[in-house]
Amino acid sequence: MRLGADRVRVRVPATSANLGPGFDALGLALALYDDIEVRAVASPGVRVEVEGEGAGQVPDSEEHLVVRAVRLALDHVGAPQSGLHLVCRNRIPHGRGLGSSAAAVVAGLAAARGLIGEPEALSDDVLLELATQVEGHPDNAAPAILGGATVAWLRADGVGAAPLVVHEDLAPVAIVPPTHLSTKAARGVLPATVPHADAAFQAGRAALLVEALGRRPDLLLDATADRLHQEYRRRVMPHSLALVDALRAAGVAAVVSGAGPTVLALARRLVDGAGTDADAAITAAFGGVMAGWQVLPLAVDTQGVRVNGADRPIG
Numbered sequence: 001m002r003l004g005a006d007r008v009r010v011r012v013p014a015t016s017a018n019l020g021p022g023f024d025a026l027g028l029a030l031a032l033y034d035d036i037e038v039r040a041v042a043s044p045g046v047r048v049e050v051e052g053e054g055a056g057q058v059p060d061s062e063e064h065l066v067v068r069a070v071r072l073a074l075d076h077v078g079a080p081q082s083g084l085h086l087v088c089r090n091r092i093p094h095g096r097g098l099g100s101s102a103a104a105v106v107a108g109l110a111a112a113r114g115l116i117g118e119p120e121a122l123s124d125d126v127l128l129e130l131a132t133q134v135e136g137h138p139d140n141a142a143p144a145i146l147g148g149a150t151v152a153w154l155r156a157d158g159v160g161a162a163p164l165v166v167h168e169d170l171a172p173v174a175i176v177p178p179t180h181l182s183t184k185a186a187r188g189v190l191p192a193t194v195p196h197a198d199a200a201f202q203a204g205r206a207a208l209l210v211e212a213l214g215r216r217p218d219l220l221l222d223a224t225a226d227r228l229h230q231e232y233r234r235r236v237m238p239h240s241l242a243l244v245d246a247l248r249a250a251g252v253a254a255v256v257s258g259a260g261p262t263v264l265a266l267a268r269r270l271v272d273g274a275g276t277d278a279d280a281a282i283t284a285a286f287g288g289v290m291a292g293w294q295v296l297p298l299a300v301d302t303q304g305v306r307v308n309g310a311d312r313p314i315g
Ligand SMILES: Nc1ncnc2c1ncn2[C@@H]1O[C@H](COP(=O)(O)OP(=O)(O)O)[C@@H](O)[C@H]1O
Pocket: 034, 054, 058, 064, 065, 066, 088, 090, 093, 094, 095, 096, 097, 098, 099, 100, 101, 102, 104, 181, 182, 183, 184, 258, 259
């Protein structure tokens, strides 16, 4: 295996995992992007330039997540390692539950696909497998790779993912707090076991959510109820859970996005104009006291990661 290009540009979407009951399985790609250029250079080592989210905070060394992912993918296919120069324009906030780490990993893996001479060696299946090795769960990586809504699952011999139908009226709104919380910390507060009744409740709601997302958005409020993670996480993100409670009481299908602390409202586009059916409830819930939070209406990204501006050619 050889390198077939010395420069590649990658665009990768933010993702919201779980969507309520789909813990570690369901995810949705959102139209908020990191843009990364990776150059393979003759001089050894790495040079990293970051603009936007994470500037001055993420490592500028071999520890940088995109660099690690590029190297992992090159090693996986037996391609030669080289010096790397990264230019990152980051828009996905870090440590907020919008899949920034999965985006960085998928971007690095996709960049390696663009750099190698035989890109089919890094199929979407291989990307998902490698991304899941790094992330530990596939729910962000699958929609970051495939776009749209996905369900992903672990098998004894790999990772599976399937696209889900998304109703055209769905209009997600991310409500992003100024505070960070690492996914690792938010997983650390989860219990090792849950009551059987909660597991049964969750299975029913996760199944219902697939139908609600695709064909019955009127069922989204019921379909997004969760008993596996959000309540356990309340003590590390009380303001987010208070907002989820207030929005749900107003009839909005609000959930913690990924491991939080962002809140995602699975709203519906209004037929007769701009905005969503959640806008009034979001404004009312803020009540002027949630300073520093950003309300981001984000379309569903339908393409997933793209290399050099093209649709993904591999599949
Ligand atoms: N574009 C990026 N470049 C380098 N590192 C990143 C990038 N995005 C995320 N990371 C790393 O991942 C961490 C956030 O990951 P995580 O705690 O899983 O939160 P989330 O994925 O919800 O934003 C950041 O603090 C940073 O170390």
